[in-house]
Amino acid sequence: MSEITRRNLLAGTTVLASLSGLGAQASVPAGRDPFEYEFTRTEAEWRAMLGDDYAILRDGETEEPRSSPLWAEARQGAYACRGCDLLQYQSLTKVHLLKGWAFFQRSEPNAQLMSQDVPSVMSDSPVNAGITIEVHCRRCGSHMGHILLVEENLLHCINGASLAFTPVTP
Numbered sequence: 799m800s801e802i803t804r805r806n807l808l809a810g811t812t813v814l815a816s817l818s819g820l821g822a823q824a825s826v827p828a829g830r831d832p833f834e835y836e837f838t839r840t841e842a843e844w845r846a847m848l849g850d851d852y853a854i855l856r857d858g859e860t861e862e863p864r865s866s867p868l869w870a871e872a873r874q875g876a877y878a879c880r881g882c883d884l885l886q887y888q889s890l891t892k893v894h895l896l897k898g899w900a901f902f903q904r905s906e907p908n909a910q911l912m913s914q915d916v917p918s919v920m921s922d923s924p925v926n927a928g929i930t931i932e933v934h935c936r937r938c939g940s941h942m943g944h945i946l947l948v949e950e951n952l953l954h955c956i957n958g959a960s961l962a963f964t965p966v967t968p
Contacts, residue, residue, distance in 0.1 A: 886956075
């Protein structure tokens with residue numbers, strides 16, 4: 799009998815969701831699947847910590863464009879997961895686009911897990927070209943955003959609500 803891995807679980811969930819015609823939400827959001835993350839909190843602790851942003855980090859929703867100041871952040875610094883403080887991105891990899899979300903060329907090594915979203919996710923988005931790869935924090939499972947084809951570049955389109963920014967001090 800084979801061991802259940804996160805990759806197998808997410809792949810199976812994606813296939814089942816697409817075959818059954820489910821909506822945009824995954825049936826088991828990351829962080830609530832059977833994968834054992836290094837960093838955990840109770841649902842009550844997540845809700846108390848995240849407030850209105852709970853739906854973004856824990857249910858996989860997408861923030862409204864320009865709703866976070868981090869989409870326009872131009873200072874040098876580091877971006878960590880808001881759920882567990884794991885370093886996700888450096889400002890040197892940030893791409894400044896006027897689309898309303900934070901875009902990055904790549905993440906830090908060993909910082910993220912990926913899964914394929916149900917095809918209908920973000921179908922109305924002006925930045926989506928049909929690629930729906932979901933990005934999660936490797937340590938706590940929090941939803942970061944998606945990897946999308948934008949202006950002929952494959953970029954991480956990340957919710958500012960999912961990140962904590964620490965500027966470099968001179």
